[in-house]
Amino acid sequence: MTEKVIIAGLELPNQDLDYAMQELAALVEANNMEATEKVIQKLDRPNPATYFGSGKVTELHELGTSIDVHTLVVNAELSPSQIRNLEQESKLSVIDRTGLILEIFANRPQSREAKLQVEIAKLNYQMPRLRTSSSQRLDQQSAGDAGGGYTNRGAGETKLEMNRRTIQQRINNLNHELKEMTTSSAVQRKKRDQTGIPSVALVGYTNAGKSTTMNGLVHLYGKDDDKQVFEKNMLFATLDTSVRQLTFPDQKQLLLSDTVGFVSNLPHQLIKAFRSTLAEAAQADLLVQVVDVSDPHFREMIQTTNDTLREIGVTKVPMIVAFNKADLAGVDYPTFEGNEEITYSARDKKSLLMLTNMIKQKVFTGYREATFLIPFSEGQIIDYLNQHTNVLKTAYQENGTEITAELSSEDYQRYQKYLVTEVEN
Ligand SMILES: Nc1nc2c(ncn2[C@@H]2O[C@H](COP(=O)(O)OP(=O)(O)OP(=O)(O)O)[C@@H](O)[C@H]2O)c(=O)[nH]1
Ligand SMILES: [Mg+2]
Structure with missing residues (x-):
């Protein structure tokens, strides 16, 4: 059963609260809850003790009682004491925006790596919010040393401090495990880099259609056994990065990756955790x-x-802005502007072909057309050229096979000694 909740926000000066509250309602839904009431208060600045003003807090309490709702979701990251005070005075259990997003992430099925990242983010969020009243049992043994910096352990240490130390220890362990994992994916990435195949990453707001675009392109240019990535009309459908190789009819290849979506005020703990x-x-x-x-x-x-x-820290990578879902927006598509903008639909083949052309133009620079004369004894080179380059012409001469192909500058250099002519373009 979906839990009913009240959503509430402060309208501070210079803020588009309408949009933020709509998004909050969508986040609530993504967490299998339903926003039944929306409460807004206009203030110049948040109340330091309870976030909302005291009159509003009383109103929230009364509203909760009258509609029998027990949870309040607040459109901001609150301080630990604000959450505590607000809970005490409103008699509602309070979830702030950060806590909500962390919960959504934690409830999505995910890879081991994403799980670790989410758990680290959650623990970092929880640490300052631990309460003295917590009855969590503490295993003295496991609260051991490697935490570092906790020298004042021992006599007089409160249970709260011990709980914090246990959590810090857990964070350290998880970070360690994550680091090993990232090293291995960094190694994989390095291997891919060495193949010289260019890489393209789909990025953007959650639910924009990244995964649908990826699946469309993989359907056209991927390998037959490539798995489709998960696409769904819900926030944060994708938490992991998936990479697929595309091969175009002219044999050019690229690696396409689908990434986690963004949302406004994405908790900094999550951003940090998802960096890898x-x-x-x-x-x-x-x-x-x-x-x-x-x-x-x-x-x-x-x-x-x-x-x-x-x-x-992504500031220097060139970017194409791809305006998707044009079919729903009632505008002409596919159309492009310069070589940086395209209006398209990820569900439309013509659109995907246009997007592909734009991507190819940006990524495959330095390609050239050239003719090589490959001796008959070097059959493997001919195989390579046929498989990895765009062979335009093959002719058999007395002293070898003459191949005209369009190829990358790496391949060009590799076989330069067999070069006959280069076609200027
Ligand atoms: N009508 C229409 N719907 C689309 C189009 N592209 C994607 N969608 C739908 O939009 C929803 C979200 O698509 P996804 O591809 O999962 O979005 P995403 O960007 O991967 O989202 P996250 O993984 O949550 O970040 C799905 O229901 C898609 O079917 C489009 O061009 N037209
Ligand atoms: Mg996705």
């Missing part, structure tokens, strides 16, 4: 920012995505 997953985007040769252009707030979403990318 997002490394795929940071190291990409090209980003495709997928935008749901049918959403009236798409401009804010672009802003949030750009801010979040900056926050994780």
